Amino acid sequence: xxxxxxxxxxxxxxxxxxxxxxxxxxxxxxxxxxxxxxxxxxxxxxxxxxxxxxxxxxxxxxxxxxxxxxxxxxxxxxxxxxxxxxxxxxxxxxxxxxxxxxxxxxxxxxxxxxxxxxxxxxxxxxxxxxxxxxxxxxxxxxxxxxxxxxxxxxxxxxxxxxxxxxxxxxxxxxxxxxxxxxxxxxxxxxxxxxxxxxxxxxxxxxxxxxxxxxxxxxxxxxxxxxxxxxxxxxxxxxxxxxxxxxxxxxxxxxxxxxxxxxxxx
Numbered sequence: 001x002x003x004x005x006x007x008x009x010x011x012x013x014x015x016x017x018x019x020x021x022x023x024x025x026x027x028x029x030x031x032x033x034x035x036x037x038x039x040x041x042x043x044x045x046x047x048x049x050x051x052x053x054x055x056x057x058x059x060x061x062x063x064x065x066x067x068x069x070x071x072x073x074x075x076x077x078x079x080x081x082x083x084x085x086x087x088x089x090x091x092x093x094x095x096x097x098x099x100x101x102x103x104x105x106x107x108x109x110x111x112x113x114x115x116x117x118x119x120x121x122x123x124x125x126x127x128x129x130x131x132x133x134x135x136x137x138x139x140x141x142x143x144x145x146x147x148x149x150x151x152x153x154x155x156x157x158x159x160x161x162x163x164x165x166x167x168x169x170x171x172x173x174x175x176x177x178x179x180x181x182x183x184x185x186x187x188x189x190x191x192x193x194x195x196x197x198x199x200x201x202x203x204x205x206x207x208x209x210x211x212x213x214x215x216x217x218x219x220x221x222x223x224x225x226x227x228x229x230x231x232x233x234x235x236x237x238x239x240x241x242x243x244x245x246x247x248x249x250x251x252x253x254x255x256x257x258x259x260x261x262x263x264x265x
Contacts, residue, residue: 107141180204
């Protein structure tokens with residue numbers, strides 16, 4: 001069994017598809033040691049989502065990420081921790097977690113320069129940031145503030161549509177586009193750094209589609225597509241995790257018949 005980035009393991013059938021670590025962790029560790037910027041990603045054996053704390057409503061879907069972690073563990077060979085780690089952007093412990101989620105159902109507060117610099121460093125060292133608009137409303141406060149934040153974090157950069165042929169949509173499941181609690185936007189958007197998606201943005205309240213209450217009942221209705229749309233949202237969440245943590249998928253090594261059999265689609 002091949003050992004992949006961030007301590008996650010992949011079974012031999014999946015490695016046969018040509019999957020490989022997204023970046024050199026040896027190089028990443030060297031960069032961290034050179035700058036004194038915390039310990040390397042991958043110290044922990046399990047995927048733990050980092051939830052970015054800010055002065056606004058930073059955790060609008062408190063049960064969503066834990067549920068996604070459970071789904072990832074159930075459906076893939078990635079070992080997960082259902083307990084989400086809340087962290088500020090300036091917290092050096094953020095560098096323990098390769099997958100960070102920044103969310104709200106309202107406009108994000110204006111971040112301090114130190115927080116912006118820390119996020120820039122996190123992304124440049126290989127971290128992945130998922131921006132999730134929990135409002136699910138077109139043109140809401142989150143959307144504008146998220147775009148403004150990205151313009152500060154990546155000078156000269158901006159969110160751009162992720163094309164449907166992007167490997168994100170085939171990293172585990174074969175998907176024809178995005179999903180979420182709502183269908184506000186027909187596209188995911190992102191920012192590439194060094195040939196990889198370092199930032200991904202969903203306007204469709206993706207995490208909201210995963211959330212369950214204490215009795216195990218889905219917290220939110222998924223509209224307009226109901227439970228089929230929810231299942232597609234879960235599959236998208238799995239794909240995002242696989243892409244962000246493990247994979248640099250190669251287009252010419254995607255064996256569609258094998259994937260369809262393996263995923264039981």
